[in-house]
Each structure stands twice: as structure tokens, then as C-alpha cells.
Amino acid sequence: MQKTFLELHKSMLDMTNSFWSEDYKRVIIQSIENRYKTDVLKEWGIEDIVINGDKVLLKWYKRHRPLTDEEIKDKYGR
Numbered sequence: 001m002q003k004t005f006l007e008l009h010k011s012m013l014d015m016t017n018s019f020w021s022e023d024y025k026r027v028i029i030q031s032i033e034n035r036y037k038t039d040v041l042k043e044w045g046i047e048d049i050v051i052n053g054d055k056v057l058l059k060w061y062k063r064h065r066p067l068t069d070e071e072i073k074d075k076y077g078r
Helices: 003-014 025-033 039-041 069-074
Strands: 046-054 055-062
Touching: 003 055, 025 069, 039 046
Parallel strands: none
Antiparallel strands: 046 055
16 A cells, blocks of 8 residues: 555654645646736736745746636636
8 A cells, every 4th residue: 555645754744743735736837827817827827937036936827818807707706
């Protein structure tokens, strides 16, 4: 049986009073996109993220067609 990331690090986590958590990349990207203006998100989206020291590189892509107001509302709640 393969142990999960958290199971492997549990004993160390207990000693440091801190913890790691797993999340889906899409959730992180959605969170980052929410920081940007609606006009940007209509035309552009984040395709990938890369951790670079204490910064994060964002790979943006141009949408084939801009998001409609309804799509913006459904995806970003605006």
C-alpha cells in the first residue's frame, strides 16, 4: 500500500506545529485568477504555475474567444 504525502510526513508535522496540505493545481490557479480584473480574465487565463523560490511564475494563455458575461459570472462570481 502506497502512503500519501501527508501520511509520510505526519510524524515530522506533529513535531513542528505546522503542516502541509495537498490541493489541486486548478484550485490554486482559480484563486490567483480571482485577483485580476474581469477585463483581463475575459481575454486571458492561467494555464500553469511554477514555484520559483519565493515567487510563482504564471503561464498565461490567450482565450480563443473571450468569456461572455455569463461565463465570467459562473466561473468567477462577478
